[in-house]
Amino acid sequence: MIGGAPIPTIPLTPENARLRVVNGPAAGRVFLVDKMRLVVGRGDPTAVVVDIDLTECELGSPPMVSRWHAELQWIDGELRVVDLGSINGTFVDGNRLDAQTAKVPSAPVPLNAGSRLKLANVELEVIRHED
Numbered sequence: 001m002i003g004g005a006p007i008p009t010i011p012l013t014p015e016n017a018r019l020r021v022v023n024g025p026a027a028g029r030v031f032l033v034d035k036m037r038l039v040v041g042r043g044d045p046t047a048v049v050v051d052i053d054l055t056e057c058e059l060g061s062p063p064m065v066s067r068w069h070a071e072l073q074w075i076d077g078e079l080r081v082v083d084l085g086s087i088n089g090t091f092v093d094g095n096r097l098d099a100q101t102a103k104v105p106s107a108p109v110p111l112n113a114g115s116r117l118k119l120a121n122v123e124l125e126v127i128r129h130e131d
Contacts, residue, residue: 012079012113012128019052019072022116022123026057030127033072033079040119041069041084057122064088064120070097073108079126080108081117088120 017033031052038051048067058065066086073080083090083097083106090097093116097106113128
C-alpha cells in the first residue's frame with residue numbers, strides 16, 4: 001500500500017507480456033507476446049512457420065511439442081491460450097486444455113502474469129516486462 005491506497009496492478013498488455021522458458025536447454029529464454037495471435041510450436045523453415053519456435057527448448061528426442069501446438073490470443077485486452085489439437089497436450093497451471101478431437105482447438109483459457117504454461121514437456125511462465 002502507498003499512503004493507505006493499494007498498489008495498482010499493472011495489467012498484461014501486448015507491450016509488456018512475455019513468455020519465459022522455465023526448464024530444459026533454453027531455460028531463461030524469453031519470447032515476446034506482442035501480436036494479436038501467435039502460433040507456438042516447432043518450426044521447420046522449409047515447411048512450418050510459427051511465431052514462437054520451441055524447437056531449441058525441447059528436452060530430448062523425439063520432439064514432443066507439435067508443429068502447431070498452441071495459439072496465444074489477445075481477446076478483449078486479455079491474453080488467452082488455445083490448444084490446437086496437439087498430441088501431448090497444453091496445460092495451464094497444471095490443468096490440461098481439452099481439445100474436442102485431434103486437430104480441433106480447445107476453448108481459450110485466460111493467462112495472467114505468473115501463469116505456468118506447459119506445452120508437452122516445455123514449461124513456460126507468463127511474465128510482465130517492466131522497464
